[in-house]
Amino acid sequence: MKNAHTWGGILVVVFASVVGDVLLARAMKQVGDVHELWRRAGAWAVVSRILGNPNFFLGVTAMAAAFFSLLFALSWGEVSLVAPAAASLTFIGNAFAAKIFLHEKVDRRRWIAAVLVAAGVVLLAG
Amino acid sequence: MTFRKYLVLAGVTVFAAAGDSMLSHGMKQTGKISLHHLQGIILAVLNPWVAVGIVLLLAFFASYMNALSWADLTYVLPATSLGYVLLALVARFALHEQVSPLRWLGIALISGGVGFVARGPALTSKEYSESLPFDSGQGKLLGKNARNGAPAEEDVPVVSSGVRR
Numbered sequence: 001m002k003n004a005h006t007w008g009g010i011l012v013v014v015f016a017s018v019v020g021d022v023l024l025a026r027a028m029k030q031v032g033d034v035h036e037l038w039r040r041a042g043a044w045a046v047v048s049r050i051l052g053n054p055n056f057f058l059g060v061t062a063m064a065a066a067f068f069s070l071l072f073a074l075s076w077g078e079v080s081l082v083a084p085a086a087a088s089l090t091f092i093g094n095a096f097a098a099k100i101f102l103h104e105k106v107d108r109r110r111w112i113a114a115v116l117v118a119a120g121v122v123l124l125a126g
Numbered sequence: 127m128t129f130r131k132y133l134v135l136a137g138v139t140v141f142a143a144a145g146d147s148m149l150s151h152g153m154k155q156t157g158k159i160s161l162h163h164l165q166g167i168i169l170a171v172l173n174p175w176v177a178v179g180i181v182l183l184l185a186f187f188a189s190y191m192n193a194l195s196w197a198d199l200t201y202v203l204p205a206t207s208l209g210y211v212l213l214a215l216v217a218r219f220a221l222h223e224q225v226s227p228l229r230w231l232g233i234a235l236i237s238g239g240v241g242f243v244a245r246g247p248a249l250t251s252k253e254y255s256e257s258l259p260f261d262s263g264q265g266k267l268l269g270k271n272a273r274n275g276a277p278a279e280e281d282v283p284v285v286s287s288g289v290r291r
């Protein structure tokens with residue numbers, strides 16, 4: 001039962017951080033290349049455009065939720081399980097979400113990379 | 127990919143790794159924070175390691191947002207994972223800690239994954255503005271064009287023209 005709680009916590013963390021990453025990525029795509037925008041319209045335009053983007057705020061909120069749920073999950077479960085499991089599952093989940101919601105071309109090269117990185121994160125934490 | 131963009135990705139990697147390790151170092155000094163003693167968080171922020179860690183994580187967030195404005199999420203994320211590799215290398219060569227064979231394997235896997243992604247295009251999504259319909263037929267061309275920075279910036283409308291110089 002304790003295991004189920006831990007994995008439930010991990011899944012909440014993964015879900016919240018994937019949602020946050022996707023929303024932030026979408027927000028920044030809507031803002032556009034910040035170097036270009038800075039050069040053309042100045043720093044204030046960059047800041048006001050980012051802060052004026054609703055997806056940015058939703059993304060930050062989801063990231064904060066992910067952070068606090070990670071704190072809770074860490075207090076329920078073993079650090080050596082929760083931290084690497086959440087980090088590596090987030091990589092896999094983000095690859096799916098980026099393909100579905102951001103229409104990124106996640107080709108074989110990027111799938112392999114996501115799996116390699118996820119496995120590597122688990123090994124490094126072990 | 128310009129030199130400046132590689133610099134931003136390097137910032138994502140270094141700030142995340144340095145910020146995380148400073149935070150964890152500081153939090154070990156301040157001790158556990160429980161829900162019943164939330165004032166512990168205020169004490170924790172006063173710890174210089176924690177404070178510097180927070181500043182570094184803000185720098186990480188800025189460079190992460192910067193990178194996401196011109197590159198795919200699946201392109202930037204492996205760069206963040208390179209921070210784990212960096213931490214392990216610092217542990218081995220600066221702090222002279224033992225790094226087990228399994229961890230070396232983990233380092234190799236992450237580096238391999240990053241190499242895989244880095245050789246491909248940085249940008250493949252076509253979501254600059256929601257009004258543009260997604261056209262899968264142009265997907266192949268996009269990576270090449272986007273790297274030169276040509277089409278992406280064309281349709282960025284300039285807001286608040288009052289501050290334009």
